[in-house]
Amino acid sequence: MYELIEKAEIFNVHKMVIKAPEIANSIKPGQFVIIMGNEYSERIPITVSDWNTDTGAITLYVLELGISTLELARMKAGDSLYAVTGPLGIPSEIKNYGTVALGGGCYGIGGIYPIAKACKEAGNKVISIIEARYSSMFYHEKELHAVSDQVLYATSDGSKGKKGKVEDVIGEMLEEGVKIDHAFFMGCTQMLERCSEATRPYAIPTKVALNSIMLDGTGMCGACRVSIGGETKFACVDGPEFDGHKVDWKELNRRKSAYTEHEAVVYQSYSHGCLAEKKLRQEL
Amino acid sequence: MELTAKERMAIERHGMAEQPPDLRNRNFEEVPYGYTPEEAVAEAQRCLNCKKRQCISGCPVEVPIPEFIALVAEEKFAEAARLIKTKNVLPAICGRVCPQETQCEEVCVRGKKDVTKAVAIGNLERFVADYERENNLMEVPELPDKNGFKIAVIGSGPSGLTVAGDLIQLGYEATIYEAFHLGGGVLVYGIPEFRLPKKIVEKEIGALEDLGVKIYYNSVIGRLYKVDDLFNIMGFNAVYIGVGAGLPIFLNVPGMNLNGVFSANEYLTRSNLMKSYLFPKYRTPMVIGKKVAVLGGGNVAMDSARTALRLGAEKVTIVYRRAREQMPARAAEVHHAEEEKIEFRLLSSPVEIYGNEQGWATGMKCQRYELGEPDESGRQRPVPIENSFFEFDCDQVIVAIGGQANPLITATTPDMKVNKWGYIEVDDWGRTNKEFVYAGGDIVTGAATVISAMGAGRRAAKAIHEDLMKETDETLRPPDEEVE
Numbered sequence: 001m002y003e004l005i006e007k008a009e010i011f012n013v014h015k016m017v018i019k020a021p022e023i024a025n026s027i028k029p030g031q032f033v034i035i036m037g038n039e040y041s042e043r044i045p046i047t048v049s050d051w052n053t054d055t056g057a058i059t060l061y062v063l064e065l066g067i068s069t070l071e072l073a074r075m076k077a078g079d080s081l082y083a084v085t086g087p088l089g090i091p092s093e094i095k096n097y098g099t100v101a102l103g104g105g106c107y108g109i110g111g112i113y114p115i116a117k118a119c120k121e122a123g124n125k126v127i128s129i130i131e132a133r134y135s136s137m138f139y140h141e142k143e144l145h146a147v148s149d150q151v152l153y154a155t156s157d158g159s160k161g162k163k164g165k166v167e168d169v170i171g172e173m174l175e176e177g178v179k180i181d182h183a184f185f186m187g188c189t190q191m192l193e194r195c196s197e198a199t200r201p202y203a204i205p206t207k208v209a210l211n212s213i214m215l216d217g218t219g220m221c222g223a224c225r226v227s228i229g230g231e232t233k234f235a236c237v238d239g240p241e242f243d244g245h246k247v248d249w250k251e252l253n254r255r256k257s258a259y260t261e262h263e264a265v266v267y268q269s270y271s272h273g274c275l276a277e278k279k280l281r282q283e284l
Numbered sequence: 285m286e287l288t289a290k291e292r293m294a295i296e297r298h299g300m301a302e303q304p305p306d307l308r309n310r311n312f313e314e315v316p317y318g319y320t321p322e323e324a325v326a327e328a329q330r331c332l333n334c335k336k337r338q339c340i341s342g343c344p345v346e347v348p349i350p351e352f353i354a355l356v357a358e359e360k361f362a363e364a365a366r367l368i369k370t371k372n373v374l375p376a377i378c379g380r381v382c383p384q385e386t387q388c389e390e391v392c393v394r395g396k397k398d399v400t401k402a403v404a405i406g407n408l409e410r411f412v413a414d415y416e417r418e419n420n421l422m423e424v425p426e427l428p429d430k431n432g433f434k435i436a437v438i439g440s441g442p443s444g445l446t447v448a449g450d451l452i453q454l455g456y457e458a459t460i461y462e463a464f465h466l467g468g469g470v471l472v473y474g475i476p477e478f479r480l481p482k483k484i485v486e487k488e489i490g491a492l493e494d495l496g497v498k499i500y501y502n503s504v505i506g507r508l509y510k511v512d513d514l515f516n517i518m519g520f521n522a523v524y525i526g527v528g529a530g531l532p533i534f535l536n537v538p539g540m541n542l543n544g545v546f547s548a549n550e551y552l553t554r555s556n557l558m559k560s561y562l563f564p565k566y567r568t569p570m571v572i573g574k575k576v577a578v579l580g581g582g583n584v585a586m587d588s589a590r591t592a593l594r595l596g597a598e599k600v601t602i603v604y605r606r607a608r609e610q611m612p613a614r615a616a617e618v619h620h621a622e623e624e625k626i627e628f629r630l631l632s633s634p635v636e637i638y639g640n641e642q643g644w645a646t647g648m649k650c651q652r653y654e655l656g657e658p659d660e661s662g663r664q665r666p667v668p669i670e671n672s673f674f675e676f677d678c679d680q681v682i683v684a685i686g687g688q689a690n691p692l693i694t695a696t697t698p699d700m701k702v703n704k705w706g707y708i709e710v711d712d713w714g715r716t717n718k719e720f721v722y723a724g725g726d727i728v729t730g731a732a733t734v735i736s737a738m739g740a741g742r743r744a745a746k747a748i749h750e751d752l753m754k755e756t757d758e759t760l761r762p763p764d765e766e767v768e
């Protein structure tokens with residue numbers, strides 16, 4: 001059992017600080033864990049945004065989307081998670097690139113933090129660019145400022161920073177001739193794709209943290225397979241970071257939508273709590 | 285009263301009563317119901333107790349078969365189970381999943397002409413183990429004093445469980461690291477409930493925990509700790525690697541990444557480990573196929589096909605490159621699959637999976653094969669027939685054509701020798717080239733059987749014991765007879 005020691009809510013993003021000392025000791029930037037709230041849960045992958053080897057705590061930011069993230073969102077400090085498995089995935093490649101731009105949206109705002117921190121420690125100039133719908137939806141900002149030379153904002157309503165998205169900010173910088181030697185992006189698939197398109201004309205080496213559907217996270221099942229430059233890769237063991245200019249986005253989006261109907265049904269059954277499970281099964 | 289050989293010969297083999305096919309194809313309950321004590325005794329009386337005892341040499345772990353069967357005939361069921369356990373710690377499991385027809389029963393004198401007439405050794409093994417468990421007659425063995433050595437076992441499949449069980453009984457501290465949130469390896473995530481009820485596996489694991497085996501779940505070695513860390517940081521004296529084969533293989537044909545195309549590992553893990561057949565109570569979803577095609581001819585293919593049927597598929601087709609006789613699956617499973625009206629398209633292999641605009645599989649094109657010259661394994665090689673193709677509709681494709689070695693551990697242990705396929709190289713006793721590191725089961729042999737994985741575990745436990753005892757002071761040594 002893994003104790004939830006702190007829980008906070010920033011709009012639809014939930015900060016979960018979990019006691020997992022062995023993971024805190026071995027995790028590296030860019031790696032993730034697979035968690036289950038209770039024994040009936042799905043195994044869902046979540047990036048580790050921060051960790052503390054003294055307290056043995058790891059920090060996750062969970063974006064509430066469907067049933068699994070909703071059930072995690074309902075947990076309270078003091079509750080325990082049934083399973084936390086990790087670290088998983090290959091750590092980000094950290095070296096002195098020169099100037100590194102990191103873009104984060106939704107859970108990626110927290111997710112890019114450890115990568116930014118490590119890049120800074122490796123001697124890079126770090127520019128962090130984060131996006132949200134409104135200014136009140138940002139989180140983990142103080143920490144991000146502490147490890148970035150510059151933090152730039154983009155909001156859909158223009159309430160903070162540029163009105164627009166990460167790719168608009170980075171596109172403008174590149175147009176103005178700002179030199180970027182390496183880019184990392186983390187967030188929803190649409191954002192990853194748009195940001196990769198923004199850096200492509202400038203041939204900037206671009207790494208994106210893909211979020212395909214996963215099951216075991218150890219390379220055993222192939223649920224997470226993605227096509228990178230025409231080759232099939234398993235995101236959980238070969239990634240999650242890949243060259244953003246080589247990802248088959250259409251296939252990724254399609255494979256991610258495989259369970260949309262199930263997600264809707266189970267979500268409904270949860271919110272109404274009245275539909276007989278048997279009936280639900282027949283409908284599918 | 286002793287029966288004469290003639291009287292014994294006159295008794296016909298007792299099949300096990302089973303759920304009828306048109307009932308069981310929609311539920312996940314176990315197919316055979318098991319013997320009654322009377323049936324078990326009568327079946328046991330068929331054993332001629334031959335001098336040659338060929339059955340024992342047919343068993344990879346040399347269970348004293350005629351002796352345990354004699355105990356069954358005397359209605360000493362729990363004693364029979366205990367006798368089996370001196371060689372095979374998981375009889376309730378092996379009785380259900382061993383390929384008896386190519387092992388003990390193949391060489392049974394009574395099956396000489398027709399293996400289906402051999403003494404039903406597997407059924408008897410299952411019966412006595414179930415009897416012992418269901419009547420709470422399982423004995424907790426007495427443990428010797430702890431000898432101070434700590435052993436780490438990676439993986440809780442049959443081979444890892446055997447190593448931990450054997451070593452704890454020799455006075456070691458045994459700790460298992462398991463990647464998943466439940467123990468048992470393929471026994472829980474691969475083999476379906478209707479063939480091996482999970483409560484049996486749970487019970488076996490519980491019994492090991494009662495003996496003091498520690499199991500750390502959710503622990504992926506290679507990521508959380510490297511093998512060297514287990515010595516240097518965690519202070520273990522020896523490490524056993526029993527992580528199974530792992531990686532699925534997909535065919536190199538167009539359409540393999542379409543929605544609706546799964547590896548058997550994914551399909552079975554969703555259904556068995558994550559219990560998506562009980563969705564939405566269990567949250568892991570599973571898309572139900574209407575027309576399902578399964579590629580392959582082994583146990584994994586049969587399990588996938590029969591799972592698809594139980595999940596609600598209208599039609600399930602097995603597509604296999606070779607002929608029926610060459611299917612590596614247990615005979616009983618092929619027979620059950622046929623009874624459940626699973627269709628077999630033999631000597632065929634897909635060349636393309638078709639998909640619709642939304643990217644879901646809709647059908648496949650296959651090429652026909654014929655049998656040619658025998659290959660290295662002695663089986664006739666399937667050769668494609670030119671310009672001989674056929675197509676059929678399917679909205680789900682499950683790929684069960686085998687696996688390859690998972691590199692998670694070997695890649696993070698570069699000084700450990702692997703062969704050209706990535707499987708770990710060991711000597712006859714499971715020793716790798718790295719001192720105090722041992723390996724066995726599917727990660728050494730490639731996909732094999734439960735019993736061979738257990739056999740490997742047992743040999744490695746002996747080697748670990750011998751190697752560590754060599755290192756220690758004489759006074760700590762257990763009596764000689766325990767060291768082989």
Ligand SMILES: Cc1cc2nc3c(=O)[nH]c(=O)nc-3n(C[C@H](O)[C@H](O)[C@H](O)COP(=O)(O)OP(=O)(O)OC[C@H]3O[C@@H](n4cnc5c(N)ncnc54)[C@H](O)[C@@H]3O)c2cc1C
Pocket residue numbers: 032044045046047048061062063064065066067068069070107111187188189210211212213214240256257260263264
């Ligand atoms: C390596 C990796 C790291 C990840 N890190 C994080 C993290 O740090 N924090 C976090 O909140 N999530 C993260 N994710 C994504 C997270 O695993 C999924 O959002 C989660 O599984 C959704 O489960 P659900 O049941 O709540 O939603 P579902 O019911 O599965 O989905 C609800 C709706 O959201 C859509 N959806 C599903 N998954 C995603 C996704 N990944 N992105 C956008 N839309 C999606 C579905 O199509 C559906 O419409 C990560 C994924 C991977 C593979």
Ligand SMILES: Cc1cc2nc3c(=O)[nH]c(=O)nc-3n(C[C@H](O)[C@H](O)[C@H](O)COP(=O)(O)OP(=O)(O)OC[C@H]3O[C@@H](n4cnc5c(N)ncnc54)[C@H](O)[C@@H]3O)c2cc1C
Pocket residue numbers: 218380381382383438439440441442443444461462463464467468469470471474475503504505506526527528529530552583584587614690692693724725726727731732733734735737
């Ligand atoms: C669907 C299916 C049906 C089968 N049917 C039969 C049958 O009827 N009869 C028969 O005899 N055999 C059958 N087999 C084969 C048999 O199950 C295997 O040969 C046997 O389970 C191998 O045992 P093992 O201990 O080597 O590995 P496994 O059973 O594969 O167990 C390995 C364990 O190690 C864990 N692991 C992997 N990597 C790591 C890591 N890095 N860190 C920690 N833990 C890790 C895994 O999660 C798993 O729990 C079947 C196999 C399958 C897949």
Ligand code: FES
Pocket residue numbers: 213214215216217218219220221222223224225234235236237
């Ligand atoms: S999640 Fe199963 S192989 Fe990646």
